[in-house]
Amino acid sequence: MQYLIRFTQWHETFRLAEIQSLATYLNIELKIIFYSDELPSEEDARALMKRSILAQSIHEHWATANTWDELHVAIRRDTAQWWPRYKQSSFKINFDTYQGSRSSSKRKELIDSLAYLPFDGQILMSSPEQEFTIFEEWEWDSVPKNIPNPLKVHFGRLISHSVRDLINIFDLKKRTYISTTSMDSELALVTANIALAGPGKIFYDPFVGTGSFPIACAQFGAIGFGSDIDGRSVRGEGGKKSLKGNFQQYGLEKQIGDIFVCDLTNSPVRRARILDGIVCDPPYGVREGLRVLGCKDVEKFANLVEKGKRTYKSPDFVPPKKPYSFTAMLEDILNFASDTLVDNGRLSFWMPTANDEELEIPVPTHPCLQTVVVCTQTFNKWSRRLITYRRLLDSQVDMSAVALKKERETVNGHTADDLNAFRRAYFTGFKTESLAREAIPN
Template sequence: MMEYLIRFSQSHETFRLAEIQSLAIVEGIDLEVISYSNESPFCIVRLPSEEAAKALIRRSILAQTIHEHWGTAETYDELHAIIKRDTPHLWPQYKEVSFKINIDAYQGSRPEKRKLELINSFSYLPLDGLILLKNPEQKWTIFEQWEFEAVPKNLPDPLKIHFGRLVGHSVRDLIKTYDLKKRGYISTTSMDSELALITANIALAAPGKIFYDPFVGTGSFPIACAHFGALGWGSDIDGRSVRGEGGKKSLKGNFKQYGLEQLLGDVFVCDLTNSPVRKARILDGIVCDPPYGVREGLKVLGCRDPEDKDAWLVEKGKRNYRNASFVPPKKPYSFTAMLDDILNFAADTLVDNGRLSFWMPTANDEEQEIPVPTHPCLNLVVVCTQVFYKWSRRLITYRRLPDSEVDLSALAQRKREEQIKGHTADDLNSFRRAYFKGFKSEKTEATSDIKAE
């Protein structure tokens, strides 16, 4: 086992480790995280080999590069001592190669003259090859980690210094390839390319796997999964998003734009509570961004009032559902019931150890925070958070437990407790209600009412 340093991008900090750990599972790599903090883009890990390091990062979105770790210290004197002590056995193989040494100062800055002095301080390394600024055979990097606002504070030294040899690059440029601005068909709720690709990685999308999005929209998640080799399927209650715009722009057209047609299973119209997908354990992954019900209340197929005979368009639909003008009736749907239905669906359709990764909104106020839902058949893997102003959305990932590991008594209890409450869109959706009240707590509202009186 050898130590490697991962240089992450400076975005989506709570997603970074989750993605790398998921990619280790996809590649079948034994990964040990030695040190990591969301406050730093540097992560030191232990891996079996250089080949494993390259495999780990080759489809990462949040990492930038991975380096053979030669040393970490708080000062340059300490760093040089560590390198001279621990790495001489590596030096001979690089004696004659062309090379380059860079400086990467995170949250800090160095004058060019000082950079050159620091690079020259490594002159004890027996590197006799040519120094090439472009396309050298080997690259080493000095990573400096500075305190926040180190430049305006005019701080003299970094907090920590790392040194390593470049081993491999990520595929972060895929964000540009799948940029929504360049995509032929999108909607207001299309997930941006970076987060869609990260979700696919955390959900373990890979060749030979079947992935499904029950709220497919314009196809961001199946496209991301297809890029990594999975067969993408999807459905949506809104037939307009599935069909597209008169054949000119469509979800299938998006797959064609990226040359991924062969990895699109199919898309169809349904809602999660009235799905034609059989309760068979065949899906390797479910990835989705369910509707939050903010723009309008959540809906599912069905009649609001079953006693109203005139409302039973479903009866008429049995004869006329093929008509282009047919519009199936819908009724209000509970946000919390939707979360439960997603988990139930995953429990019924995922293979052993298959993953469910879905996005869920919540208020940032602890009093109004929506708890992470649970299910006896699903083990919570990780929760990653994207923070906005007064609310956040979380990517919640579960693993489907093998039946032998499921608590049957807890499963039976869950089935007894399941029920839908409320009658209006606001009653059924606590997040929607909080959103339009500016995420004010009940205590704050009561205080405001007293002051107003």
């Protein structure tokens, strides 16, 4: 059966990635045909909408045509066998135009042209048993150009709306505890979907901050773990104004695995294949240089005992940090994922890049990980990408490539400035006043 999905107008490169990931998670055979989806059953269509954030609704596809006359021919020719099912149902017909508009009188005229459909039920504008929708696709900027006809016309029966209202429920403006780097609710939920979060799964964010990603994963049933180099961001002010308080705000406290303080290179997480997913928005080294735990000035922190007490055990102790390479961070994330993800487990992380090809940061690769999809959110002169990988089965891994990678990392090493050309360009080359505050990377 073919279905029409009405997507939101936001985040275009994320739409199919989310739907295809949900089909993978739900084990649904999905075939994409020009943004309409062929699914085995109506039950599968409803299942997709129970998780989708970027879709608005899904509709049983009845007909598509280039003109209204052709649409009427297609409806009469291809859908007559379905008419008896809805003959006595209450119903209404909606009108949805994309990139165009119709006057109220013209909409009524076009809806009335469907009067040959033998529906005898009551017409109800509120809560009818069945809803049918006319979709018109118009050429961009069609109204001022006085273009008289749409490019395409579709007709379908509503199956289900999506759970897009979750965006408002998890809106950062309503959240008790956030920071300047908290990921907005829409993209956090989409990231959780693309990473295949779900009941019985363990998800981890090694740059957890105030917990946007584990909260999104928890909403879909996963157990959320997280860590951060900054213990202050994890603890917050205590109580409701803390990371755990955010979970409590949404009634998700039972979905917390554990939250702890560490960095990716000094982590207590066992290097075993136990994680179903890793989701994160790593620091880009823009607001300040990247850091990891460690001593840049060894002599300054040589004596960690003061007046007979070990100062690192003091509640006020701030552990020393040293510069960290952007390149090293990317490789550490991929290596960590390779060591800890289960077969087909997913890593989804955000990464900046310049829109200038000369400054563009390539998508990192790893012999144990296969790139699933790269989604791009474009700002002005830079973008950030959500890169998603799946952990290959050991039988699929090229072990000679793994050995070569380890040898290269041992020989070459990294410096703290590796790939921070993006940071320099951000401040000197392509930063503009038009960048929104929420668009500035962390």
